[in-house]
Amino acid sequence: MTRVTTSLVPTVRARGSSTGMRRVGAVLTSLWLPVLLVAIWWFVTANSSSPFFPPLGDILVETWNQWVVLGAWTNAVVSLRNLFIGYLFGVLIGIVGGSLLWRLRYLRISVNPIIYFLYVLPAPALLPAMIAIFGIGDMRQIALIALGSIWPTLLNTLDGMRGIDTVKFDTARGLRLGGWRTYTRLVLPGASPQIAAGMRASLTVGIVLMVVSEMVAANSGIGFFILQAQAEFAIKKMWTGILVLALIGTALNYLFVFVERRVLRWYYRSRALGSS
Numbered sequence: 001m002t003r004v005t006t007s008l009v010p011t012v013r014a015r016g017s018s019t020g021m022r023r024v025g026a027v028l029t030s031l032w033l034p035v036l037l038v039a040i041w042w043f044v045t046a047n048s049s050s051p052f053f054p055p056l057g058d059i060l061v062e063t064w065n066q067w068v069v070l071g072a073w074t075n076a077v078v079s080l081r082n083l084f085i086g087y088l089f090g091v092l093i094g095i096v097g098g099s100l101l102w103r104l105r106y107l108r109i110s111v112n113p114i115i116y117f118l119y120v121l122p123a124p125a126l127l128p129a130m131i132a133i134f135g136i137g138d139m140r141q142i143a144l145i146a147l148g149s150i151w152p153t154l155l156n157t158l159d160g161m162r163g164i165d166t167v168k169f170d171t172a173r174g175l176r177l178g179g180w181r182t183y184t185r186l187v188l189p190g191a192s193p194q195i196a197a198g199m200r201a202s203l204t205v206g207i208v209l210m211v212v213s214e215m216v217a218a219n220s221g222i223g224f225f226i227l228q229a230q231a232e233f234a235i236k237k238m239w240t241g242i243l244v245l246a247l248i249g250t251a252l253n254y255l256f257v258f259v260e261r262r263v264l265r266w267y268y269r270s271r272a273l274g275s276s
Helices: 002-044 056-069 073-103 105-120 123-134 138-162 166-174 179-214 222-231 235-263 265-275
Strands: none
Touching (some): 002 056, 073 105, 073 179, 073 222, 073 235, 123 179, 138 179, 179 222, 222 235, 235 265
């Protein structure tokens, strides 16, 4: 037994090293193009004298001064707070609404035209109505973000639940699972990959609406910071807001993917086994 166990050690180490190499290769594959684009931006604008396209080095220095030294980070805090609250409400309404539409067929048929009408209606077009209803405070921004975040999650929830194999429902009935247990143990897990896809799309929509809502009748936030800098003809200051917004959006998307991979680990493992 000792010899067999000892002989397995090199195999385990080889598998671990190969897994580590694959992870390093995946990271390098995902990073080479962004790094290349940043390098091109740096060298192309290094000697730029245009007031509209300042050197990237100057933008980075100004970003530190504005967002760290001078305290513009408070605008990012306000934006993220409104985004989080609006996105949370929108996603919850989307999941609950999609579940009800899946369960109640006649309700789904009756409200289907209204849902698709609201889905294709651009949310920024509702901004004047939101100002009239909620005023110019944070509630107007939260409501707009929530409204735009509902539809991708709702439609993906509905499609995911309708796509579950009917044989699984027959099995649940054979096991005498109640309606709630069937929903929590079969329907939600079965539709969760598509629900996650809808939530990710809702996050993207929420970030866009966060910026749009802050560019009209607002006194704080990243969108307000960018528009105010443009109005003052402070171009480097404006670019810092755009850069911070891009970094925040990228970080939020990667954070979502990280959490999704952990929560749906069983799903990605089953896909890997199926493809192998």
